[in-house]
Structure formats: structure tokens, C-alpha cells
Amino acid sequence: MTLCEICRSIPLEDLPAFPKRDRVIAFQGRHAIIDLASDGDQSPWDTVGFPHHPSMDSLRRASAVGCELRRILVAQTNEAIVDIGKIMTLSHPRFGLRLTRRPNGGDGFVVLTPCHMQDTKCGVLVVAVMVYCCEEDDPLSTVFRARLVKDTLDTASCHRFTGWVTECNNQHSSCVIPPMPLPTRLIDVGSEASGDLVKLVEMGGEIRGHYVTLSYCWGGDSSFATTRSNVASKKEGIFLHDLPQTFHDAILMTRALHIKYLWIDRLCIYQDDSQDWEKESANMGSIYANAYLCLSATGATNSTEGLVPSRKARPRVRLPHTRNNRQGHVEACLLPTLSEILKFRSLLLEEEPLSDRAWAFQERPFSRRSLVFASDKVYFMCETEFISEDGIELIDMPKTYTAGHPYKLITSGGRHSPVKSEIVRAHWRALVWLYSRRSLTFPSDKLPAISGIAKEYSKAMGSAYVAGLWRDFLVEELTWQSMVQCRAVSEYRAPSWSWASVDGCVGRFSKQVEPIASALDLKVDIDGENPYGRVRSGWIKIEAPLLRLLRPDYKRLAPTLSIHLKTVHGADEGFSVQFDTDSVKIIDTMRLFSLIINIHSNMLGEILYFSLVVTPAGNDPDTFRRVGWHTGRQSEFGPPHILTNRSIITLI
Incomplete structure (x- = not known):
């Protein structure tokens, strides 16, 4: 040196x-x-x-x-x-x-x-x-908490991480988790004496105990998944070397915690049985909420990379140091600057692979405690404390973060807090905006992957949940907007009037002043037993002004989702229409209409009309589907009397 x-x-x-x-x-x-x-x-x-x-x-x-x-x-x-x-x-x-x-x-x-x-x-x-x-064996290791970040899950690392959980148990009375109802199936991880063998077990009745969950990105080989045909052999035993590295590491960590059971979705849910998958996925929220700890493989892109992905060595310099007559060395190691200055970046972990996955969106807020294996370091989060490998220990900041999560805002220790309906709806809108940006392995999981949170919101909202919207506030709920170029999905998963019908970021950034449309009737057919999960079909009968849209000399504007159209009696210059997906590519084959939904104010306080852009669907002339939206001044739509000319249509 x-x-x-x-x-x-x-x-x-x-x-x-x-x-x-x-x-x-x-x-x-x-x-x-x-x-x-x-x-x-x-x-x-x-x-x-x-x-x-x-x-x-x-x-x-x-x-x-x-x-x-x-x-x-x-x-x-x-x-x-x-x-x-x-x-x-x-x-x-x-x-x-x-x-x-x-x-x-x-x-x-x-x-x-x-x-x-x-x-x-x-x-x-x-x-x-x-x-x-400091290294673990350095004389100064009891003085400095931080350790050099490793790219393997060795015995010393496991011991350190389990020590954080033990400290939480001993020092945070609010974090202590009593024995909870166990999920239907679990992996019995045994102990170190069990060696290379674990097994799948069925938990019948109201058995209580402790178990650990795993949150991770799918991907990689799926031959290890549990099916009806191989469940018997998995109950006899599963060799660790037959499992992907992330599962292997999770088993080692669970053993180090001295917890008997581990829950992993691909091993504990029959992957070839739609009824079992639906039943278990509907309980996903409670499975994570009741867990002793969640192991979150946040930095890995798939299940083969392990809990601790390969990490680039950080620049560092070795410095001699003495404290309390103890002589040793510290390594001054470079840290990411932004995560230090903007500390909430560490808590949000937005740039991590798992933070892009839709299913993980509800896994994190439901989990009471988590060991988060990020791409740069390992974190421990509970209701009281936030600890990281680099020695940071933040008291109460986790409360600040979790209290601001749209799910946590309506719950307190599993009990629903008294929150005004309009505030709950605002939180739901924020949640949908955050969730809609995430990716799915299977597009059909759009509604199931958020069903656990939707179930909790239904209790707070006091309203029926209909394909991602709330029945008692349906007119306002229809005014969601595509924020970027969303993608159409190849298979049906939601009615066109639901944000769940598209892939991409959606939001609603206006406040309803006066509803113009009226929802007369509604029906949604659930696909299975989960009322918050997949839907087979759905329609809304709605009464509202319906104006034909013309495009004699329309011009395309940037971005490509925007097209210039006009109504028959509106301003000659027309207005810009936003399409939900790349339907704009087939605009010339469509008949388009403007369905005026409400009068609203934007973020600048301007009073505007909001309308859905709809097109006829099928042979029934009164049946339409949504393809986009428009907001504009009254003059762009036509004279005031257009609001009195109302039509009754069915949106599917």
C-alpha cells in the first residue's frame, strides 16, 4: 500500500x-x-x-x-x-x-x-x-460493521445475514412474528445434516409455524417445477444439485436461519394444474405476509444466477488504523454515489431486475421482513430498521418508505386504517401507475399478479372490483390514460375499457369535476374462483354523448400514438387523439367516435372534456370497444348542446 x-x-x-x-x-x-x-x-x-x-x-x-x-x-x-x-x-x-x-x-x-x-x-x-x-478476522471487525461485498454465499456471509434477523427478533418487539398458518405445500429444507436432500411436504389443516419465502425472477430451465406427474417423487426427496442456483442458495439461507420450511412458487404450486395455480396464487398476499422472512433475489435476472449475482470488484485501498489499542486495517472501498446522496434509491431498488417483474410488486410490501440480495450489496429491511452490507443502519426510514407505499397507506399491521374513500382511490391510481410499468412472463397474469393487493383495497374501498376498476366509481375509473406507447396483447385478458387490457404504463392525472356519462349496467365473467384474478369477458352499458370523428386531412404527430381528428361540429383545426396501443397503424380501416365521459380539471387547473375514443365491435351497431382517449376544450368538441344528445352503447 x-x-x-x-x-x-x-x-x-x-x-x-x-x-x-x-x-x-x-x-x-x-x-x-x-x-x-x-x-x-x-x-x-x-x-x-x-x-x-x-x-x-x-x-x-x-x-x-x-x-x-x-x-x-x-x-x-x-x-x-x-x-x-x-x-x-x-x-x-x-x-x-x-x-x-x-x-x-x-x-x-x-x-x-x-x-x-x-x-x-x-x-x-x-x-x-x-x-x-473489515475482514471478519481483523481485530477491528467489532468496530466497523461493513464487510467487503462478496459474490458468493459462503458460511461467513450466511452467519452475518442471519445475525441481522436475530438482532431484529431480540430488539424490535413489533417485528416478532408468531407462528402463522402454513401454506398448502412447503419445502422441508432439513438441516446441514440432511446434506444434498430436501423434500416437498403437504401441510394439512390449520397447522401453524414459521417458514421463509423466496421472491425471484423466473427464467431459465423449468424442468425442476412441480407438476401432478412428479409430485410423488418430490415428496420422496429433491437433490440440491437438481435445482437452480437461486433455489439452492435459498435453501442454505433457510437452514442457516434454523427455519424448517421454505416456500417457492414453482415448487409449491402445481405448474400444470390451473385450478391449483389459481387457488394458491389467490393466497399469494397472505403467503408473503405470514412469512418469517422473505429472501429477495433482487439483483438476479433469472433463477440460475443465485441469490448473490456476479459483482464487479470495487476500487479500494487498504489503510492501517488503530482504535482502543487495537491495531488493524480497514479497506476504504468505493460506493455508488447516487444511492448514498439519494438514499431512497437504496430503498426503492428501481433499477434492479426483480423490480421490473409484476409478481414481485405485491411480494415486497406484503413481506414484513426481507433479506434483499441486490446487484451491489445485501440489505435487511424490517418495520423498524434498514441495514446494508456497507455498514449503513437507518432507523425509522423503512417506516417512512413503507408508509408511503400505496398498499401500506391503507393498512397498519394487517388492520385496515380509516382512510377517506377519495384518498384510497388516489392511492389505487398511484399503485396502478407503478404496477403497469412492470413485465410479466405470462401476459395472462396481469390481473392475478396484483390480486392480493386488490383484495385488500376492496376491503378499504367498500366497492366491488371489476377487472381492475371499482364499480362504485366506474365513470371516473374509465378515464385511465396510456402514458407511453402501450402494446396490445395477442390473447384476451380484460375488456378494452380496463387498463389491464394493454401492456405498458398507464395512469390518470386529472380530477373529475362533473360526470357526463352514466354507467347503467355492468357484467364481468370471472375465469375461475378468484374474484380479483382472471376474467373471461366483461361489458358496460353506458349512456353518454357520442360524436363521430372525422379525418379528411388528418396528419400524424409525434409520438406515433397521436393523430389529428375532428368532430362534425367542432373546431376546424381538430384535436390530437391518443391511442392506447399501436392501433394507430390500422386507423384507415376504423370508424371512430368520441364518447364524452366527464368534465375534469388538469394539473394546471384548466376545465376540459375527457372522452374515450371508441370504434364499433362486431355486428351490433351499439357495441363498441375502447381504442384511445382525448381531452380538450369544449370548442374542440362542438357547441354546448352536444352534451344533451346522448346515446346508450355497450363497451366490451
């Missing part, structure tokens, strides 16, 4: 606190610029941190003579300048570097340099974040 004299003088445990900040101005790549809070006439920068090298030239000279820490910081500074420079003109950092403690606790330091920008009081570029890590 080679360090320059300036680096050797860094007071590792006595650095100044991270400065107060007004805001994060911008972020790009892996770096951020923050604006420091001003304190009177004095520049905030004058009092920030521990002075390091006085200039960039000094830093580069130290790197050139072999200082390992300087080499890391030079590389990070150059990368940060390039990243931020992609989105704004950046004055070159030339006033040197300052070191502070990490903003959210944890051992290590943050490297800052001034970055003067227009409209900022004191812009500061976050150059790097370093964490102090």
Missing part, C-alpha cells in the same frame, strides 16, 4: 459532518450536484469538511507518484466531470477537495469539490463516497 502524506493525515473517525443541503440539483450517470444551504453572508463552502489536496493539479501529482487513494479519486473526479457535463455546462473543479462523514451514517467519507453553476448558492459536486470495510 502506498499513500501520500496528505492521505496518511486523514482523521478517519474524526471528519466533519456532511453539510446541510438545500437540494439535489442534478444527477447523471453515477454522480450528483448538490446546492448547500447558505449561512448568512459566509459562503457555505468555507466551512465544509476536512481540507484535502488544495487543487486538482496537486491531486494528480500525488496520483502520479503512486498514492493509491489519489488514483481512485482522480478517476472518480474525471468520471464525475464527464457525467455531469452531459446535461449541463460545468465549471471545471479547480479549488481542491474536502472530506466529510457520510450523510446517512456509516463508517467512511464523502469527497466534495465546488462546482459553480447559474442559479445556485453553493454548488458542490459529489466526487466519491468511500466506506470502511
Whole structure:
């Protein structure tokens, strides 16, 4: 190890606190610029941190003579300048570097340099974040919590992760989970003495106990899945080497926790029996909610990668250190900057592979405690605490996060909180927007994958659930909007009036002022026993103004989902219509109508009409299906009396 004299003088445990900040101005790549809070006439920068090298030239000279820490910081500074420079003109950092403690606790330091920008009081570029890590056998291992991140699930790692759960049991009375009703089937993981063999077991009656769940991305070989034809052999025994690596790792972790049972959907649900799949998937919410712990393979793209996917080694430098007469070494290891400055990024894990999967959307909020194996590190989350491998320990932040989740907002410890109906509906809209962006292995799972949360919302809403919408608020519910170019699905899974009929992000960002349409009747045929799951068909009989749309000289606008149309009596310039999917490609073969649903206000407070774009469906002239939507001023639709000319149609 080679360090320059300036680096050797860094007071590792006595650095100044991270400065107060007004805001994060911008972020790009892996770096951020923050604006420091001003304190009177004095520049905030004058009092920030521990002075390091006085200039960039000094830093580069130290790197050139072999200082390992300087080499890391030079590389990070150059990368940060390039990243931020992609989105704004950046004055070159030339006033040197300052070191502070990490903003959210944890051992290590943050490297800052001034970055003067227009409209900022004191812009500061976050150059790097370093964490102090120790090996398990180092004399300082009891002083520093962080460990070097590994890409294998070894015995030491298992012991450390189970220690977090044990601490939670001993210190958080609200997190203690009593024996709960066991799912229909579980994997009996045995113990280390069981060696390479586990088995599938049936749990009859009202048996209670503890079990662990696994949340993961499917993909990979499916020959190991449980079916009616192979269930007998799986009850006799399953060899670990016959299972994908993620399952193998989950079994080892469950054994390390001294928990007897593990629930994995592909092993505990018959994959060739639609009735069993429907019954068990309808209970998915309670299966995760009742679990002792959820193991979340968040960073793996499929079941073959294991709980701990391959990780790129982080730059680090070994530093000698002494505390309480204990001499040892710490590894100053580079951390992702954005997840440190924007700490909620660590909690949301939006860029992880599992965060793109629809089924996982309800698995996480239902789970009371989780060990999250992300692509960069392992986290433990409970109702009280958030811990990560890099030594961060956040008290109460998990409550802040989970309390803000659209599901948690209506529940408290499994009991429904008194929440006003309009607030519950707003939460549901937010939930649909978040959920609709996620991907499915099987498109037909669109409604089943959110059925557990829908069941809980039905209790809070006090309304019947109809193919993703709520019966008592049906007119307002019809006004969902495709936010991006959604994709049509090849097989039927929902009526055209439901957001579940398309793949892609949908939302509703307007407030109903006055309903124009009236829902006269409705019927939805459920496909199976789960009232919140798959549907076979559905229709709504609706009364509303119905205007023919014309396109004599229409022009395509960007994006491609937008087309210019007009009504017979509306403004000559027409208006832009948004199509739900790429139906725009066959626009010339369609007869299109505008079905006015309500008068609403947008985010700017403007009063507008909202209409569905519909087209005839089948041979019945009064039967239509939805293909898009439009919002606009009254003059674009025609004179006011158009609202009195109403038609009764059936939407399918």
C-alpha cells in the first residue's frame, strides 16, 4: 500500500459532518450536484469538511507518484466531470477537495469539490463516497460493521445475514412474528445434516409455524417445477444439485436461519394444474405476509444466477488504523454515489431486475421482513430498521418508505386504517401507475399478479372490483390514460375499457369535476374462483354523448400514438387523439367516435372534456370497444348542446 502524506493525515473517525443541503440539483450517470444551504453572508463552502489536496493539479501529482487513494479519486473526479457535463455546462473543479462523514451514517467519507453553476448558492459536486470495510478476522471487525461485498454465499456471509434477523427478533418487539398458518405445500429444507436432500411436504389443516419465502425472477430451465406427474417423487426427496442456483442458495439461507420450511412458487404450486395455480396464487398476499422472512433475489435476472449475482470488484485501498489499542486495517472501498446522496434509491431498488417483474410488486410490501440480495450489496429491511452490507443502519426510514407505499397507506399491521374513500382511490391510481410499468412472463397474469393487493383495497374501498376498476366509481375509473406507447396483447385478458387490457404504463392525472356519462349496467365473467384474478369477458352499458370523428386531412404527430381528428361540429383545426396501443397503424380501416365521459380539471387547473375514443365491435351497431382517449376544450368538441344528445352503447 502506498499513500501520500496528505492521505496518511486523514482523521478517519474524526471528519466533519456532511453539510446541510438545500437540494439535489442534478444527477447523471453515477454522480450528483448538490446546492448547500447558505449561512448568512459566509459562503457555505468555507466551512465544509476536512481540507484535502488544495487543487486538482496537486491531486494528480500525488496520483502520479503512486498514492493509491489519489488514483481512485482522480478517476472518480474525471468520471464525475464527464457525467455531469452531459446535461449541463460545468465549471471545471479547480479549488481542491474536502472530506466529510457520510450523510446517512456509516463508517467512511464523502469527497466534495465546488462546482459553480447559474442559479445556485453553493454548488458542490459529489466526487466519491468511500466506506470502511473489515475482514471478519481483523481485530477491528467489532468496530466497523461493513464487510467487503462478496459474490458468493459462503458460511461467513450466511452467519452475518442471519445475525441481522436475530438482532431484529431480540430488539424490535413489533417485528416478532408468531407462528402463522402454513401454506398448502412447503419445502422441508432439513438441516446441514440432511446434506444434498430436501423434500416437498403437504401441510394439512390449520397447522401453524414459521417458514421463509423466496421472491425471484423466473427464467431459465423449468424442468425442476412441480407438476401432478412428479409430485410423488418430490415428496420422496429433491437433490440440491437438481435445482437452480437461486433455489439452492435459498435453501442454505433457510437452514442457516434454523427455519424448517421454505416456500417457492414453482415448487409449491402445481405448474400444470390451473385450478391449483389459481387457488394458491389467490393466497399469494397472505403467503408473503405470514412469512418469517422473505429472501429477495433482487439483483438476479433469472433463477440460475443465485441469490448473490456476479459483482464487479470495487476500487479500494487498504489503510492501517488503530482504535482502543487495537491495531488493524480497514479497506476504504468505493460506493455508488447516487444511492448514498439519494438514499431512497437504496430503498426503492428501481433499477434492479426483480423490480421490473409484476409478481414481485405485491411480494415486497406484503413481506414484513426481507433479506434483499441486490446487484451491489445485501440489505435487511424490517418495520423498524434498514441495514446494508456497507455498514449503513437507518432507523425509522423503512417506516417512512413503507408508509408511503400505496398498499401500506391503507393498512397498519394487517388492520385496515380509516382512510377517506377519495384518498384510497388516489392511492389505487398511484399503485396502478407503478404496477403497469412492470413485465410479466405470462401476459395472462396481469390481473392475478396484483390480486392480493386488490383484495385488500376492496376491503378499504367498500366497492366491488371489476377487472381492475371499482364499480362504485366506474365513470371516473374509465378515464385511465396510456402514458407511453402501450402494446396490445395477442390473447384476451380484460375488456378494452380496463387498463389491464394493454401492456405498458398507464395512469390518470386529472380530477373529475362533473360526470357526463352514466354507467347503467355492468357484467364481468370471472375465469375461475378468484374474484380479483382472471376474467373471461366483461361489458358496460353506458349512456353518454357520442360524436363521430372525422379525418379528411388528418396528419400524424409525434409520438406515433397521436393523430389529428375532428368532430362534425367542432373546431376546424381538430384535436390530437391518443391511442392506447399501436392501433394507430390500422386507423384507415376504423370508424371512430368520441364518447364524452366527464368534465375534469388538469394539473394546471384548466376545465376540459375527457372522452374515450371508441370504434364499433362486431355486428351490433351499439357495441363498441375502447381504442384511445382525448381531452380538450369544449370548442374542440362542438357547441354546448352536444352534451344533451346522448346515446346508450355497450363497451366490451
